[in-house]
Amino acid sequence: MAERRILMMGSLAAVAVLAAGGAFLALRSAGDEFAQCRGSSAGGGMEAFGTAFTLTDQENRRVTDGQVFDKPSLLYFGYTFCPDVCPMDVARNDLAVEILKDQGLETQSVMITVDPRRDTPEVMADFTAQFGEGMVGLTGSEEEIAAVNRGWRNYYKAHDEEDKEYYLVDHMTNTFLVMPGNRTVEYFPNAMSLEDMADRAGCFLRAAS
Incomplete structure (x- = not known):
């Protein structure tokens, strides 16, 4: 059971990393030259x-x-x-x-x-x-x-x-x-x-x- 939980947590972490990477690539492809620098977000951008x-x-x-x-x-x-x-x-x-x-x-x-x-x-x-x-x-x-x-x-x-x-x-x-x-x-x-x-x-x- 513990091993299964560890595997599930590892899978979720991998998905989160992939999602973050995908968001970064999306910003880069949208022409945001500052994508790698951003740490804040605001309504309306x-x-x-x-x-x-x-x-x-x-x-x-x-x-x-x-x-x-x-x-x-x-x-x-x-x-x-x-x-x-x-x-x-x-x-x-x-x-x-x-x-x-x-x-x-x-x-x-x-x-x-x-x-x-x-x-x-x-x-x-x-x-x-x-x-x-x-x-x-x-x-x-x-x-x-x-x-x-x-x-x-x-x-x-x-x-x-x-x-x-x-x-x-x-x-x-x-x-x-x-x-x-x-x-x-x-x-x-x-x-x-x-x-x-x-x-x-x-x-x-x-x-x-």
């Missing part, structure tokens, strides 16, 4: 994430998505008054950029604010200056920020009903990998380690080169 935009960077310049995403980018939605999660996530993303740079792979860290009322270009400049050279910080009007957050399906809500100055903002904490041409190909959860993020992002960058 990753191509459902993203939108065209014009926002204001930390140098107070109006920039389009085409100008921002002129290289592979680790895109994060956060805010400068965030007490803990945002600085830690942005620091991880910045270190991933450095690891990839050491491997000869160019990318950049980008943060779009979810708190445009307080995150002026000057405030964004002070924030991005704390991280690696080349980080991009983007802000805009309430309407512009709402539209770009909808494009990446990012939920956020300011708790400013009682305090209009020192409020906190709830928001999602995924980081998106956006390729040139504003093409979102993957997202990395907040819990992902620096090493795993760099490895996964590196797979996409190598596949694209």
Whole structure:
């Protein structure tokens, strides 16, 4: 009986491996050059994430998505008054950029604010200056920020009903990998380690080169 159970488990494992291999081949045959790199799935596919935009960077310049995403980018939605999660996530993303740079792979860290009322270009400049050279910080009007957050399906809500100055903002904490041409190909959860993020992002960058 035990031997039969072992054989059945072995057969099921083999079927699972074959199914995974078949799915991989199907993606390759469908023209997905990143099939071997993917670790996430989303309703509508990753191509459902993203939108065209014009926002204001930390140098107070109006920039389009085409100008921002002129290289592979680790895109994060956060805010400068965030007490803990945002600085830690942005620091991880910045270190991933450095690891990839050491491997000869160019990318950049980008943060779009979810708190445009307080995150002026000057405030964004002070924030991005704390991280690696080349980080991009983007802000805009309430309407512009709402539209770009909808494009990446990012939920956020300011708790400013009682305090209009020192409020906190709830928001999602995924980081998106956006390729040139504003093409979102993957997202990395907040819990992902620096090493795993760099490895996964590196797979996409190598596949694209």
